[in-house]
Amino acid sequence: MTQETFDVVVIGGGPVGENAAARAVRGGLSVALVEHERYGGECSYWACIPSKALLRPGNALAAARRVPGVPVGDRLDSGAVFRRRDSFAAHWDDDGQERWVRETGIVPVRGHGRVTGEREVTVGDRVLRAEHAVVVCTGSVARLPELPGLADARVWTSREATSASTVPDRLAVLGGGVVGVEMAQAWARLGSRVELIIRGDRPLPAFPEFAGDAVADGLRADGVTVHRGADATEVSRVDGEVRVGLADGRRVVADELLVATGRRPATDELGTETFGLVPGDHLEVDDSGLVHAVPGGWLYAAGDVTGRAPLTHQGKYAARVVGDVIAARAAGADVPARPWTAYAATADHHAVPQVVFTDPEVAAVGVTGARRPEHREVELDLAVAGSALHADGYTGRVRIVVDGERDVLVGATFVGQDVAEMVHAATVAIVGEVPLQRLWHAVPVFPSMNEVWLRLLEELGL
Ligand SMILES: Cc1cc2nc3c(=O)[nH]c(=O)nc-3n(C[C@H](O)[C@H](O)[C@H](O)COP(=O)(O)OP(=O)(O)OC[C@H]3O[C@@H](n4cnc5c(N)ncnc54)[C@H](O)[C@@H]3O)c2cc1C
Numbered sequence: 001m002t003q004e005t006f007d008v009v010v011i012g013g014g015p016v017g018e019n020a021a022a023r024a025v026r027g028g029l030s031v032a033l034v035e036h037e038r039y040g041g042e043c044s045y046w047a048c049i050p051s052k053a054l055l056r057p058g059n060a061l062a063a064a065r066r067v068p069g070v071p072v073g074d075r076l077d078s079g080a081v082f083r084r085r086d087s088f089a090a091h092w093d094d095d096g097q098e099r100w101v102r103e104t105g106i107v108p109v110r111g112h113g114r115v116t117g118e119r120e121v122t123v124g125d126r127v128l129r130a131e132h133a134v135v136v137c138t139g140s141v142a143r144l145p146e147l148p149g150l151a152d153a154r155v156w157t158s159r160e161a162t163s164a165s166t167v168p169d170r171l172a173v174l175g176g177g178v179v180g181v182e183m184a185q186a187w188a189r190l191g192s193r194v195e196l197i198i199r200g201d202r203p204l205p206a207f208p209e210f211a212g213d214a215v216a217d218g219l220r221a222d223g224v225t226v227h228r229g230a231d232a233t234e235v236s237r238v239d240g241e242v243r244v245g246l247a248d249g250r251r252v253v254a255d256e257l258l259v260a261t262g263r264r265p266a267t268d269e270l271g272t273e274t275f276g277l278v279p280g281d282h283l284e285v286d287d288s289g290l291v292h293a294v295p296g297g298w299l300y301a302a303g304d305v306t307g308r309a310p311l312t313h314q315g316k317y318a319a320r321v322v323g324d325v326i327a328a329r330a331a332g333a334d335v336p337a338r339p340w341t342a343y344a345a346t347a348d349h350h351a352v353p354q355v356v357f358t359d360p361e362v363a364a365v366g367v368t369g370a371r372r373p374e375h376r377e378v379e380l381d382l383a384v385a386g387s388a389l390h391a392d393g394y395t396g397r398v399r400i401v402v403d404g405e406r407d408v409l410v411g412a413t414f415v416g417q418d419v420a421e422m423v424h425a426a427t428v429a430i431v432g433e434v435p436l437q438r439l440w441h442a443v444p445v446f447p448s449m450n451e452v453w454l455r456l457l458e459e460l461g462l
């Protein structure tokens with residue numbers, strides 16, 4: 001066993017761990033970053049980046065078809081799509097990421113990290129002592145339901161769905177969350193016959209109903225069959241085919257089955273049970289990223305492993321907070337997690353933006369509907385000069401939620417082609433608590449889709 005000492009040891013070199021480490025280095029600390037697979041994490045190789053690279057060509061083709069005069073072919077070139085995706089996933093080679101880690105002044109440590117004592121992480125035969133803090137950024141892994149036959153059916157998880165280079169003739173997708181709808185559409189547009197199996201009436205149950213309905217319509221327009229109210233009861237693979245039995249007797253048969261039923265935190269091989277934490281549970285943190293269940297104020301966590309807002313941008317935000325907090329506390333400063341300071345991930349409670357990159361897109365931030373008596377919803381079709389020019393037959397819808405007592409925006413949901421870029425304005429308005437009377441003076445450009453803001457404020461009586 002060798003012993004090494006750092007100010008901070010970060011376990012997990014995904015986007016969140018990388019940012020926590022970089023921020024602590026910026027604060028003058030020495031940092032080791034432990035990674036057992038690839039620097040860059042899930043996001044770079046099997047999640048955000050490759051999934052968006054698979055979706056973008058289909059969205060571009062559909063957009064071009066909606067504007068007469070643009071010469072377009074009738075189908076995607078799947079080989080070219082895969083090559084571009086492979087390049088965005090750096091051909092699943094993390095040399096470039098490791099180079100960035102070194103150049104940032106972080107010490108990369110390859111191997112599986114386990115917390116083996118207070119301020120101590122063991123990686124193989126190396127014991128890493130952390131003078132100030134250990135930060136857990138181990139992310140999450142796919143959660144598979146306990147269905148008879150599933151374990152032996154060689155199913156796809158999001159990893160295969162984002163990295164495969166052969167288009168299956170028939171693809172079944174179980175689960176209508178974000179992964180389910182994005183991958184159903186990406187593969188349908190690449191040429192698969194896709195059947196989406198969802199439990200409820202519509203996909204995307206975490207979003208307003210009009211969003212789930214619009215995305216379901218978009219999927220159907222691409223030839224996807226949506227099995228609603230469908231409860232999968234068993235799975236089997238026979239003669240190369242995968243079969244999914246549903247509770248009502250229906251059966252879905254495909255060449256591949258993507259199981260997209262959510263994720264669980266990567267805490268089961270972490271050693272934190274020594275401190276009374278339950279392997280497999282999220283690491284609960286306060287707004288500064290501190291894990292209070294472990295005494296001594298040395299264990300922090302950020303990103304998917306905390307269960308707060310399982311999105312890359314929000315995890316990186318939490319990572320910046322954790323890095324700054326640790327650096328400040330190491331310098332002897334007293335930094336309570338006061339809201340809206342650099343030492344608190346306050347936005348997690350008010351303004352988490354998310355985009356579902358389907359066609360139509362869904363872009364949302366803050367509350368998705370009225371939750372309190374003082375909340376007021378306004379909902380309109382996204383039908384302005386900008387949207388009409390953007391695409392023939394443009395259909396979209398927007399809902400905003402305002403707090404009528406404070407007269408500020410608290411939530412917005414946009415649905416329609418290319419609405420992703422519209423959500424940041426809403427995020428700024430919510431975080432800045434911009435009074436609606438002042439928002440009135442933020443004049444949207446004509447002719448752009450943002451003109452819908454004017455219509456929404458007019459609905460509110462401005
Ligand atoms: C298909 C898909 C698409 C997505 N698309 C988007 C999107 O478009 N936008 C978005 O914001 N979010 C998206 N997400 C979510 C996003 O991928 C996660 O929120 C993000 O990856 C979380 O980052 P993280 O660093 O917390 O975890 P991860 O990216 O999971 O990284 C954790 C790292 O820790 C390492 N690790 C784990 N345990 C140990 C250990 N004990 N020792 C050493 N290393 C360890 C892992 O190997 C990994 O590299 C998507 C998710 C999926 C599944």
Ligand SMILES: NC(=O)c1ccc[n+]([C@@H]2O[C@H](COP(=O)([O-])OP(=O)(O)OC[C@H]3O[C@@H](n4cnc5c(N)ncnc54)[C@H](O)[C@@H]3O)[C@@H](O)[C@H]2O)c1
Pocket residue numbers: 145174175176177178179180182197198199204205231232260261262263310311354355356357
């Ligand atoms: N564009 C993006 O920002 C993006 C894209 C993909 C994933 N992500 C993130 O990654 C995480 C994981 O995504 P996900 O789609 O796997 O999870 P999710 O939690 O969003 O959706 C899982 C869905 O599966 C359903 N489900 C669960 N068990 C089921 C079962 N036995 N049968 C049928 N349906 C079942 C759930 O009701 C839910 O609708 C999410 O938190 C998401 O925010 C983000």
